[in-house]
Amino acid sequence: MIITIDGPAGVGKGTIAKIISKSLGFKYLDSGAMYRALALFANLNGVSDNDSDRLKKILIDLHIQFIDDKEGERVLLNTDDVTEDIRTNEISTLASKFAANDIVRKILREMQRRMIKDKDFIAEGRDMGTYVFPDAEYKFYLDADLKIRAKRRANQLKEILGINMNEENVAKEISNRDNLDMTRESCPLHPAADAVIIDTSNMTIDEVVLKIKTVIDNA
Numbered sequence: 657m658i659i660t661i662d663g664p665a666g667v668g669k670g671t672i673a674k675i676i677s678k679s680l681g682f683k684y685l686d687s688g689a690m691y692r693a694l695a696l697f698a699n700l701n702g703v704s705d706n707d708s709d710r711l712k713k714i715l716i717d718l719h720i721q722f723i724d725d726k727e728g729e730r731v732l733l734n735t736d737d738v739t740e741d742i743r744t745n746e747i748s749t750l751a752s753k754f755a756a757n758d759i760v761r762k763i764l765r766e767m768q769r770r771m772i773k774d775k776d777f778i779a780e781g782r783d784m785g786t787y788v789f790p791d792a793e794y795k796f797y798l799d800a801d802l803k804i805r806a807k808r809r810a811n812q813l814k815e816i817l818g819i820n821m822n823e824e825n826v827a828k829e830i831s832n833r834d835n836l837d838m839t840r841e842s843c844p845l846h847p848a849a850d851a852v853i854i855d856t857s858n859m860t861i862d863e864v865v866l867k868i869k870t871v872i873d874n875a
C-alpha cells in the first residue's frame with residue numbers, strides 16, 4: 657500500500673511521515689532527499705540545472721541509497737554519506753532549481769517507482785500523490801502559514817546542523833522555493849484532486865498524526 661504526503665517547504669512532512677511509517681510498519685521514501693543528493697552531485701561535477709545534455713550523462717553514475725542505522729536514516733550518494741551535507745540552505749535552493757528540469761524529474765520518478773515497487777510505503781515530497789504515485793491508496797497534502805513554516809524549518813536547521821538562522825531569512829528562502837516548486841512546468845506542486853488537505857498551522861505533530869491515522873482507519 658502507498659500513502660503519499662505532499663506539501664510546501666517546512667510544513668513538517670518529513671517528521672510526520674517518519675512517525676506514521678514507524679507506527680504502521682511501512683517504509684519511508686524521502687523524495688526531497690533524492691533531489692537534494694542529485695543537486696549536490698551535479699554541483700560537485702560542475703553541471704548546472706539547465707544543462708540537460710551533461711545532466712543526462714552524469715546521472716547515469718548517480719546512485720542514491722537510504723540505509724537505517726542506530727542514529728536513524730542515512731542518505732548515501734554513491735558510497736558517500738551525505739545525510740548532513742544535503743540539508744544546507746545552499747542545497748535546498750539548488751535542489752529546487754534542479755527539480756524544475758524535466759529530465760531530472762523523469763530519472764528520479766523512475767528511481768522512486770522502482771524503490772517502492774510492491775512494498776508498503778509512505779512517500780513524501782511535492783509530487784508523490786499527483787504525478788509519481790497517482791494511484792496511491794491514501795493521499796495527504798499538508799499546508800501551514802509561511803511564518804510558522806519558517807519557524808519549524810529554522811528549528812530543524814538548528815537541530816540537524818547546529819546553525820542559528822534568522823527566521824525572516826528562512827521565510828524568504830522557503831517562499832522563493834515554494835514559488836519555484838509551484839510554478840515550474842514539470843510536475844508543479846499542488847494538491848492532488850483526491851488528497852485530504854490539512855492546514856497544520858495551529859496543530860501539534862501529534863494532532864496531525866492522529867488526523868492522518870483517523871482518515872486511514874475510517875476509510
Ligand code: DC
Pocket residue numbers: 665666687688689691692748751752755756780781782783784833837
Ligand atoms: O522536501 P525538501 O525540502 O527536502 O525538498 C527539496 C526540494 O526538492 C524542493 O524545494 C523541491 C524538490 N522536490 C521536488 O521537486 N519534488 C519532490 N517530490 C521532492 C522535492
